[in-house]
Amino acid sequence: MKKVGITGQNGFVGWHLYQTLKLYKEEFTLIDFERGFFEDDASLDEFVSQCDVIVHLAALNRHNDPEVIYEMNTGLVKKLVASLERTQSQAHVIISSSTQEERDNLYGKSKKEGRLMLSDWANRAGGRFTGMIIPNVYGPFGHPYYNSVVATFCHQVSHNETPKIEVDGQLKLIYVGELVEEIIKAIRNDDNTHELQISHTAEAKVSEILALLEHYKEVYQEKGEFPAINSAFEHKLFNTYRCYMDIANYFPRKFTQHTDNRGAFVEIARHGIAGQTSFSTTLPGITRGNHFHTRKIERFAVIKGKALIQLRKIGTNEVHNFYLDSDQPAYVDMPIWYTHNIKNIGEDTLYTIFWINEPYDAGDPDTWFEVV
Template structure:
């Protein structure tokens, strides 16, 4: 079993990699990293000595003074090299650099020099090093005004703010889940490669991204409609946007009931995308679910009985509790990377309708079990 440590474990990419590694517990063991290790050589040496693989993600992306970015990123790589030398480490070091390496800015220069520092360590010590040149990364839980324009736009639009475009350039993009797959591939291969160009998986103008996000806001956030999603990129962008919504105050969304002497009619879902609709009955006291998805879009609609739907983002402790009743039919949607369940908390049978955007595939279920 490989012991893997991630500098920058709490950052955007680091968080996704750390939580994904937990899905492969028979293959990988996670070595915990804390930011303060870089300020204490003893702790950093101890961390390095425990690792078979070190994924060096810790870096500064933005600062008012570009020199601070340069000094920080080169400084972090230098400290890591010192720890590798002090412990005579034979770990496979994987470094995340950027396609900005060749640009005339101090951030790009800092990433290139950091990569070269680690590559030189590997040559001198007969170590194992892989340098990844990575395009623009986007995905859920990125920091607005820091990680990507997608994070900034999604955050603002979800809060009824109006983003502005400074330069309507063409962006070469990779979804954070796809990047994690690339890192896992390099971990499993285990070969030294001083420079690996990670291919982008999508390309879009900034204005196109803004257009799509505003469409998701209007159709989904405002009206509950699942929008048309024409590519894997658009599914990933939509799932990214959903994670910036204030779900605690958005859900549950009550349906509009149309009643007459015959009974009631409720429209459960409007969608411009396919998928699968199911329903379940649940006896009192029983809980279903306790799992999460990394790509699927899912809706739970309670039409009879009383239910408690719970959501918790993986890696956090906060639980969102939503109480629904068939007396006022309502739905809750499941964001990606949120473990969720539904429990019958009433005295009668619970009727629930489920919609998910793709057919169930037992060979690729995208369903990971974890108690809320």
């Protein structure tokens, strides 16, 4: 197994890379990194000496003073190079640089100089080095006002704030999960490309992205309907948007129940995409689930009985508890990267309808087991 360490493992890309590598337990061992290691040579050397692969993601993206960004980013690389030299490391080092390398700004300059410093180290030490030049990254759990305009707009739209377009530019984008797969591919292939251009997977104007997010708010967040999804980009953007909603205060959502002398009628879901609908009965005290998805869109609808639905974001300890009762039929949707379960907490059989946007495929299940 390769021992992999990630500087900036709790950052946007670092979190996704760390959690994805954890899924491949037979292939990778993770060496934990802490921010304070850069301030203590002994701790940094211990970290470096344990790693077969170091993915350097720690960086400052935004600051009021561009000089601070430049000094911070180049300084972190200098400290990493010094540690690599002190420990005589033969690790495969991967750095995330940016397509802003060629722009006339200190952030782009800091990323390019950092990549070249590590390239020089690899040439001197005979090490392997991958210098990834990456387009704009978007996806769940990015920090608004920091990581990307997509993160900022998702937060603002989902929280009823008013976004403002400063420049309606054409953005070349890559989804964070796609970038993670590129990094894992480089690790597996022992890549030694010192200037590796990572292609964007989508392209859209800022105004087009905002229009889609406002559509998701209207159709999904306000009406409870699944919107039509016309491309892989829209699928990923919709899943991104859902992760910025305040789920603790949004779910469970009560259905509109229509009753007459024949009984009651409830509409479970309106959706503009294909999917699979399933029905289950669950005996008292029994729990189903305890797994998560990284791409699937899923709804649990309680029709009869009493249920506890629990969600927990992977890598965190906070558990969201949602209590549902068929006296007021309701549903909870499962955000990606949240492990979830449903438990019958009543005395009678629990009836649940499940809707998911893709049929189960044993060859590519996107179902990862982890107890909530």
